[in-house]
Amino acid sequence: MNSDSRHKPRIGVFKFASCDGCQLSLLNAEDELLGVVGAVEIAYFPEASRAMSKGPYDIGLVEGSITTHQDAKRIQEVRKQCKTLITIGACATAGGIQALRNWKDVDEFIRVVYATPQFISTLNLSTPIADHVPVDFELRGCPINKHQLLALITATLAGRKPNIPSYSVCLECKRKGNVCIAVARGVPCLGPVTQAGCGALCPSYDRGCYGCYGPMETPNTSSMTSQFRILGQANSQVARAFRGFNAWAWQFRKASEECERT
Amino acid sequence: MTGRATKTIRVNTLARVEGEGSLYIKLVGERVADVKLKIYEPPRFFEAFLRGRHFSEAPDITARICGICPIAYQMSAVHAIERALGIQIPPAVRLLRRLFYCGEWIESHTLHVYMLHAPDFLGYADAIAMAKDHRAVVEKALRLKKIGNRVVQLLGGREIHPISAAVGGFYKVPTEQQLRDLVGDLEWALEASLETVRWTASLEFPNFEQDYEFVALRHEGEYPFNEGRLVSNRGLDIDTAEYEDHFLELHVKHSNALHSVVRGRGSYLVGPLARFNLNFDKLPETVQRVAIDVGLRPPVKNIFRSIVVRAVELVFACAEALRAIREYEPPASPRVEVHNRIGVGQAITEAPRGILYHRYALDENGKILAAKIVPPTSQNQKRIEDDLREYAPRLVAAPIEEATWKCEQAIRSYDPCISCATHFLKLSVDREENTD
Numbered sequence: 001m002n003s004d005s006r007h008k009p010r011i012g013v014f015k016f017a018s019c020d021g022c023q024l025s026l027l028n029a030e031d032e033l034l035g036v037v038g039a040v041e042i043a044y045f046p047e048a049s050r051a052m053s054k055g056p057y058d059i060g061l062v063e064g065s066i067t068t069h070q071d072a073k074r075i076q077e078v079r080k081q082c083k084t085l086i087t088i089g090a091c092a093t094a095g096g097i098q099a100l101r102n103w104k105d106v107d108e109f110i111r112v113v114y115a116t117p118q119f120i121s122t123l124n125l126s127t128p129i130a131d132h133v134p135v136d137f138e139l140r141g142c143p144i145n146k147h148q149l150l151a152l153i154t155a156t157l158a159g160r161k162p163n164i165p166s167y168s169v170c171l172e173c174k175r176k177g178n179v180c181i182a183v184a185r186g187v188p189c190l191g192p193v194t195q196a197g198c199g200a201l202c203p204s205y206d207r208g209c210y211g212c213y214g215p216m217e218t219p220n221t222s223s224m225t226s227q228f229r230i231l232g233q234a235n236s237q238v239a240r241a242f243r244g245f246n247a248w249a250w251q252f253r254k255a256s257e258e259c260e261r262t
Numbered sequence: 263m264t265g266r267a268t269k270t271i272r273v274n275t276l277a278r279v280e281g282e283g284s285l286y287i288k289l290v291g292e293r294v295a296d297v298k299l300k301i302y303e304p305p306r307f308f309e310a311f312l313r314g315r316h317f318s319e320a321p322d323i324t325a326r327i328c329g330i331c332p333i334a335y336q337m338s339a340v341h342a343i344e345r346a347l348g349i350q351i352p353p354a355v356r357l358l359r360r361l362f363y364c365g366e367w368i369e370s371h372t373l374h375v376y377m378l379h380a381p382d383f384l385g386y387a388d389a390i391a392m393a394k395d396h397r398a399v400v401e402k403a404l405r406l407k408k409i410g411n412r413v414v415q416l417l418g419g420r421e422i423h424p425i426s427a428a429v430g431g432f433y434k435v436p437t438e439q440q441l442r443d444l445v446g447d448l449e450w451a452l453e454a455s456l457e458t459v460r461w462t463a464s465l466e467f468p469n470f471e472q473d474y475e476f477v478a479l480r481h482e483g484e485y486p487f488n489e490g491r492l493v494s495n496r497g498l499d500i501d502t503a504e505y506e507d508h509f510l511e512l513h514v515k516h517s518n519a520l521h522s523v524v525r526g527r528g529s530y531l532v533g534p535l536a537r538f539n540l541n542f543d544k545l546p547e548t549v550q551r552v553a554i555d556v557g558l559r560p561p562v563k564n565i566f567r568s569i570v571v572r573a574v575e576l577v578f579a580c581a582e583a584l585r586a587i588r589e590y591e592p593p594a595s596p597r598v599e600v601h602n603r604i605g606v607g608q609a610i611t612e613a614p615r616g617i618l619y620h621r622y623a624l625d626e627n628g629k630i631l632a633a634k635i636v637p638p639t640s641q642n643q644k645r646i647e648d649d650l651r652e653y654a655p656r657l658v659a660a661p662i663e664e665a666t667w668k669c670e671q672a673i674r675s676y677d678p679c680i681s682c683a684t685h686f687l688k689l690s691v692d693r694e695e696n697t698d
Contacts (some may be wrong), residue, residue, distance in 0.1 A: 017306060020281060021329020021422040027373065028421055030408040034400070037390045048377065049388030050277035050670065097326050100311045109310040143329060143422040201419045205426045205434040206596075210322060212423070240315065245326065 009157055012044035012057035014078050016064030016071050017098050017126065022089035023047055023063050025146040032150055040157070055081030059156055062135075065091040065098050065126045072123070072132060079133035084156055087129045088149065090142035090245045094214055097142075098126035099248035126248070137162065142212040142245040145197050165196050166217040169209050172200035181208060188228050190241060193219035193251070214246035221255035235259045266291040269658060271666050278378040278388065279678045285650070285669060292655040297647045298516045299673070312633040317343045317624055318429055318600075324620070324635065325423045330373070330679055333366040333414065334613030336427040337488055338620040338635075343429045345503075346607025346624050347600055354593035355431040356488075357586050361441075362417045362427070363487040363611070364583035368410025368451065369421065370614035371534075371572045371579070374677045375458060376403035379569050382671040383465040399461070402454055406576075409444075409451045413583060416440055431597025441587045448584050455576040456552060462570045463556035468668070470653055471563040474645070475524060476536035479612055485544045485578055486537065488611045493540055494530065495561065502610040505619050511636065522641040529644040532616025533676065534571040535562055549578045565649060565675040572677075602628035613638050615677050639679045646676055 013023050027033065027048060043053040060082030066072050079085055090096045101109060106124045129135055139152055148164055155162035165171075169191035173180065181187040181203050189208035191200070195216040202209045215221075221242070228238040239259035242252040269289040276283045281301075288296040308327055312320060320339040325332035337359060344351065351359075376399070377389040386392040393400035411421040416436055418424020426433045477498065481490035492508075493499045500508055511520040524530050539560040542550065553559070553574045562571060608621040616638030623632040653672055657665035 015282060019326050019329040019332075021326075021332070024329045024422060027377065028407075028411060030404040030411070033404060034390075034393060034397075037393075042390065046275050046277045048278060049390070050381075050667075051387035051391070052275065052277065097311065097323065098306060101307060104310070106307075109307040142326065143420075198420070202425050202433075205419050207425065207428075207433040240319075244322075 008039065008041040009058040010041045010043040010053075010056075011059045011061065011153075012055065012078075012082065013042070013047070013061045014044070014063070015047070016062065016075065016092070016129070017067040018064030018089065018091045018096065020047060020063070021143040022092075022141075023061070025088075025144055025149055026061075029146045029150060036150070036153070040153075057082050058084065059153065060085045062087045062092050062129050063089055065095045065128060066132055067098055067123050067126045069123065075129060075132050084136045085129075085133065086137045086139060086152065086156070087135050088139045088144050090140065090212065090214060091126075092129045093138040093140055093249075094246040095126040095128050095248035097245050097247075100243065101126055102248055103243075128248070139164065140195055140213045140246075141197050145199075148197055167196055168192055168216040168219075169194045169196050169198070169200050169203070169213070172196045172198070173203050176200055176204060178203050181206065182227070182231070186231050188231050188233055188241065190224065192227075193221055193224045193255075210241070210244055211252065212245045214249045215251040219251050221251055222258070225255060225259060235262055267658075268295075269662070269665075271654065271657075271662065271669055273666055273670060276670060276673065278381070278674060281679060283678070285673065287650060287654045287669065289654055289658060292658050294651045294654050297650045297654070299643055299647050299650070300516045301643075309633045309635055312622075312630045315630050316628050317346075317622065317630055318628070320622065320630065320633075321427045321429070322423075322425070327635070327637070328679055329422050331366060331370055331613050331615065332423050333362055333418065333427070334611060334618050335620075335635075336424065337363060337611040338609050338613075338618045339622075340427060340429050341488055341609035341611060342607045342620040342622050343624070344607065345609055346605035346622055347429070347603050348605065349430055349598060349600060351431060351598060352593045354435075354591055355597070357590055358417060358432065358435060359427075360487050361413065361583055361586040361590075364579040364586065365410050365413030365417065367575060367579040367614050368583070369407050369414060370410070370677075371576050372403055372407040372410060372458075374614075375462060375569055375572050375576070376400065376407075378677070379671075379674050380462070380465075382667070382674060383569070402457070406451055406454045406458075409447045410579075412447060413444060416444065428597050430600045431593065431595070433596060435592055435596045438590060438592065441590055445584065445587060448580055448587070452577065452580040452584065455573065455580050458573040458576055459552055459556055459570065462573045463558070465569065467564060467566045468653075469564070470566060470649075470656075470672075472565065472649060472652060474535070474563060475527060475530040476539050476561070477524070477530045477532050477617065477641075478536040478540045479610060479617060480540055481544070483544075485541050485582070486612050488609075492610060492617070494524070495540065496524075496527070498524070502619070503608045505608060505610060505636075506621070506634070509636070509641075511640070520636075520640050521644045522636060523644060529648045530641065531565075531645045532638050532641050533568070534575050534614075534616075535565065535568050536616065537612060538562060538571045538574065545574075545578055546581060549574065549581060552577055565672065568675045568677075602626060615639060615679055616641060637679070639676070642676050642678065646673055646678070 190211040191209040242256035324335040479486035479490035
């Protein structure tokens with residue numbers, strides 16, 4: 001975007017299969033955006049600019065999952081161009097909602113959505129970026145938290161470890177002083193097994209967490225399943241709860257598959 | 263020399279649109295041999311993912327179709343499902359949903375007007391480069407966008423993929439005080455929107471008028487968001503449930519998005535231009551005057567002027583948000599009770615980019631048996647190609663870089679959202695020099 005900035009760190013933003021929401025987080029940082037572009041060169045960001053400069057880039061931000069043969073090749077090229085590669089959002093870090101296909105017959109899906117299936121080329125699996133190339137940091141969330149993104153970019157440029165917590169949503173609830181909706185009202189809530197970062201949003205809006213930040217560091221998913229069962233959820237419902245926007249994250253995947261077996 | 267110069271305009275990655283697409287135009291002399299708006303955004307199987315899920319999950323799942331207009335998806339989903347379940351929502355919830363949509367229109371229209379489209383008119387690659395010469399303009403845009411996002415955040419919990427919209431209402435509704443706290447910002451936003459109208463109207467527009475079929479919702483009492491009949495300037499006037507009887511989705515080889523046509527007629531246009539032209543009389547008189555003062559009267563047939571219409575809709579959205587806040591009284595309960603029931607329901611709502619159709623079939627356990635979603639950009643896709651077919655021949659004499667940029671500008675007039683349309687875009691113009 002800014003060509004007179006030879007000494008500024010260069011950032012590239014790359015999109016794979018996704019909704020554009022996580023890269024939009026950067027444009028949604030309205031208060032910080034002009035400051036950010038003063039400090040770095042946004043060298044490649046097609047959603048925001050028609051000036052697309054070639055790599056290499058100091059930081060690559062990758063959104064989206066790998067779902068096509070072309071994208072599986074493209075991510076290799078992107079990796080080569082980026083000194084530090086950061087994946088942003090549930091699609092890039094866990095395969096996202098597109099990973100729901102991983103348990104299904106994709107050919108049948110194509111027939112449901114497209115009239116002429118032979119025009120469509122896609123992979124059977126939606127997979128996270130880290131399955132294809134080494135990733136330096138994974139920023140979770142569906143969508144990511146823009147403040148975490150800015151903190152992460154700042155830390156990376158300063159060469160220090162980012163302060164992104166991996167504890168559960170429960171801690172955020174406690175800190176906000178929320179009354180536990182699972183305990184007090186019997187609402188099924190994935191908060192205990194889900195990584196913090198959203199600010200315990202759903203419980204603060206009187207609904208159970210649906211796990212959009214993916215599994216926390218050490219999730220006890222079998223205990224979570226038992227709790228859901230105690231609250232009257234059928235195994236099929238518990239399986240569906242784990243099978244959301246981070247369904248292919250291994251801890252959630254294992255939990256949903258166990259529910260399906262029993 | 264009998265040379266028929268063949269010219270190719272090609273844009274491999276169309277910028278400042280949401281999602282991935284490309285353009286290919288082949289000109290032989292002044293004749294357009296081929297126009298392909300390609301959507302290479304990977305296929306995304308939302309309709310298939312929805313099958314077997316409970317209807318209560320549909321607003322959360324469909325929001326993920328688009329990070330730019332998740333509220334549109336949530337609104338079409340909840341209204342279609344409520345229709346399937348035979349639920350009536352209380353007036354306070356109805357008002358809050360209009361306010362919620364105002365927030366999304368403000369945020370999305372501001373993003374498009376200032377950050378995605380205006381740089382084309384002023385010759386910048388992006389809003390950041392534009393900010394170097396027009397810093398106050400970009401700062402105003404960012405503040406305006408933030409105010410739209412503030413409305414969304416209050417009602418929905420967060421800007422992207424909000425969490426509060428539910429079948430039957432909201433998980434949690436705001437207090438009157440929380441809404442009153444928005445008033446100061448929205449009053450500033452209203453003034454900034456009025457400036458936006460005057461600013462956009464001062465831009466230069468190519469002289470390019472087309473005979474469009476405009477399609478939009480029309481409601482007897484108000485400028486449309488969530489309700490109304492579906493109408494066009496060519497006699498269409500149907501209940502939204504009859505949408506599939508009148509519109510057809512075609513699957514074309516060069517695109518991962520489906521092309522929509524009006525049965526028996528062809529391409530049509532949805533979005534701000536269609537809404538404005540078909541609903542001008544439903545805009546508050548003050549907003550009508552704002553449009554007329556800058557020379558904007560229906561029918562506006564120049565797609566490049568959609569940036570001014572979007573600005574007029576910004577004024578409307580700010581004024582409507584202030585009205586909603588004045589009239590709000592919290593509902594007795596944030597949402598009405600819902601029960602599983604067999605049924606089929608359809609709904610159309612006005613996403614910032616145009617009409618968004620959803621249909622759901624539900625079983626006795628509330629499970630979704632089938633879902634159909636038709637996003638605005640796939641409806642506009644054929645119309646964009648038709649526009650380029652008319653517009654490209656005028657660019658024959660122009661240098662390739664200029665011709666390409668003009669075509670991109672034409673496409674961006676539609677504010678295409680490609681991520682949405684795949685269930686959409688790459689630009690490439692073919693110019694072969696042929697001197698035989």
